[in-house]
Amino acid sequence: MADTVLKCNGRTHESRTAGSDLSLKRIAGLALDRLWMYLTFYSIIPFAGYSDMRYSMYLFLSVSLCALAATMAIVALGVRHGEALGSNKPLVAGGALLMSGGLVLVLATGAFIRGDSAIVAVCAAGIATGIGSAVLLLSWLEVLSTAGFSCMLSEMALGCGAALLGSLILLFFPTALANAIILICPFASAFLLQHCLREIDGIPTDGADAPRSGKTTVLFIKGLVGAFSFGALAGFYDAFAGFRTFDVDIGYGVFLLAAGTVAMLAIALISVFCKEDSLSHAYRLAMLVICFGCLLTLFMADSNTHSGGVVFAGYETFNILVAICAQQASQSFNIPPARTFGVALATLYFGEMAGVFSIYLYGDTILKLGLATITVIAMMWLLFSHLYLFTEIDLINLELGEQAAPIRPSEAPNSESEDTTSEGARTPASPTPVGNEQVCQEIVERYGLSNRETDVLELLLQGRTIARIQEALFISAGTVSTHVRHIYQKTGSANKQDLLDMVEQIRVEIEQESAGK
Template identity: 25%
Template sequence: MDQKNSLTLDRRTLGYAVNLLLLFQTSQGFTAVAQTQLGDTGFRTLYQWPLTIALVGTLLLLGMQGLLAPRAPSARSAVAATTFILLGVSCVTVETFANLAPDLLVRLAAVAFGIGLALSFTLWQNILFAEGIERARPKIILGTAVASITDIILIQMGTTLVPLLAMTVLTAANGWGLAACLPDEADSGRSNVPTAPKLSASGLFLSIWRYVLCVGVIGFASRTSQTLAVEVAGASMNIYLAVAMLASSVAMVILWLRKKPFSLQNAFTVLSALVTAGFVSLLFIPHSVIPFIAAFAFFAFSIVSMLMVIATIEIAASREANPTFVFGTFAGIAYLLTDAGPLLTNALENQLGLSPIVVVSVSVIYLVAFAGVALNMAKGTSSKREAAETAEDVPVDLSSSFIRPVVVQQDLIPLCCQQLRKRYQLTVRETEILELLARGRDLARMADVLFVSQNTIRSHTRNLYKKLNVHSKQEALDLLEQTKEAIVTEIAR
């Protein structure tokens, strides 16, 4: 295995793990300090919603900044992120031990955490982008595994003093990691992070909306199921979630080591079916099983979250776009859909007068079905658009033996690909890639049309060349041209 692409605990992997731990602790273990004093209702109102608004709002603002005024990440941003997170820790510490203005301090802590975490996450995304996707992918997977194991240990160590001390240490470690991994001010001009706005907002939306839908729907299912599970499992639900996150990272490590091609769409197809089955069963099973279903939903969300980080790096690289613009917009919208889950289900519950389990189950099943239909329709529309780009709108009389070969030759690419498919036993996906190659589509365009990752396209292309017994794109096109000439000759007869 190439050393640069192996699973190694270097400072970037550990730094990314610390960043994830900060996110987990502010939303799970660390917040138990405030939750025990405010109660569930006050905690959601005073802490969770301000945290969500600050996190999502800052991510979207960073995305717009990456579009309108892009610049390379700097140490000043790392200082700002560390300062905001430390402010949040200070507010919770004062509220816990002095009990001064608890409502104000908890709200202030939530806003400070949201801003600081958004800044930190975006900076780490830039650092991983600079590494390149082949180096970044194992760091993301292994970093998630390290963060989940550490999270389990921290949850077991207490709910008052230990989380406060842990958050202080983690914040300092995260700040040190950012300072160590970000380029110096003198080197920022030589950074390979794009700073020119080469991708518009509409172009980015067309590239990511399907991916955002995948992450948002699974996140919606995870967040809404957690609201039900907490009522059953209480504070121990954090253990369920930490173990589920560890399981997701182990699954990703196995897939990565086996070199199995996987994408956000593939993950959504499999996981959405399993999540839907789990929520259907909610209507019939005992309430004691709800935490396990919530844990599986979080397992699914952890997987698509890792793929989200990977996908944003791939999109930014293929489009030569600023990674802050791509990640801030992608993550902001996805987390907005995720955190809207409890708010929407609570509104439906109050309006319809149904039990929470019925509302959550029906909402998740409906959204998963809607997402599946939308993704399939989008894929079909992309295929039709590809065909339309090479079609002529002028009606042609095919009765003439002189012009028939010329007209047919314009539409011969699909026919040639089908003949080669039968002759060389190509798969459907390999045939689609061959046709796209013949139409001059690049790697990024093929990934968008077929809704898979660029690595998946590369894997299918290698298999295609092997079956055709060619060694390059040009040799494959030459073979296609030979097939076309043979068909035209046959028609002319």
């Protein structure tokens, strides 16, 4: 990881550009955190001792989801510039302790507690695990965000894929051994988190929020509504499958985890072989998988185990995309990472809660509509969210940051080389204004931009939007995004505002050099 120091408009800005190497520690740490989550929330292993396994699982999952979303929302509202969750060792250790402690309470309840006391204990365990998992997940996302967009996508896909595959294998282990491994995971993950933080020397948290226009505010709102919508659809199908499947066995977990593993492998391959449009391709894959899961509903006459598993795979893919979008928003607008991750994921999980509770409250009424009607409604819901709320072009705009007005040189002076005062005295002429073309040429020479990156930079400085740059250069939005990302990395700019500040600084330097001659 390289550190680049920029001096922009009289201030020094230190920007970290991501290294291209993947970190096995980050992948392993995230995998341990996700392994705990998948086996605790989506397998029967912790609930083997319960007489009413189905009810206990869904009660625990619902309470945990509420606590998880609420904790993320509280963190998003409370975090300030200069603060990072992962740097707070007691907080991270407390999160790991709550995760393992909640699971211990689940196991103890299944073995020793019955009746109403068991319900209270399961709810308490759900609250503890929800709070703890929110803290550890947000801390890991802060660390992963320092690696840059491409590396973060690869590491999240590999980490989640390894966790899903490991969970699938552990389903066939003896229950006691599997539970022991699950209990260790949060502490091992927190340990690796602290190691990663020492290696990167903390999480960058300096600066203030970048100014945002009305267009950017609308972009944020659309994205959050879209995330809520996708979360609601996933929660609906998860609860719908459980509502129609009264026997919970190991087969449900096997298919769920296997489908998720395949989806994560596909995302990892996309991040390696489709680097220029990786985010767009990953988003399309998520939509296709969720769409396929919805269509499978028509063919599941007795249960929705398989369709629910496929929707789960698409939803896990979408989770990664939401995290990537939050990372881009944090970088583009100088927002604390914990805030953007907290807002984005809390919205997603609140949507999932809405979908789950819609089945709990109106399940019998919804079933009367018939599978065909439910499928049509779900497909229309999905398409509307994809086309109007959480669109591909919005993903790219998040990375570009605030759409600034074109940068133009100052007004040209009079044709005379010198100005004349009212008394006839002559004063030195102002420096010749420097145009964008000259500034771009200087940036190309300093930082070694490619020809296509130069074309994109020139259009950016003219205030062109993604769509206009696409039309002018005949390239896709994803390719534009890739070129912009490369420009940021080569110039050491954290976001568009940093790039514009650097451009103005170079313009001033050229003008001063010209005046000195």
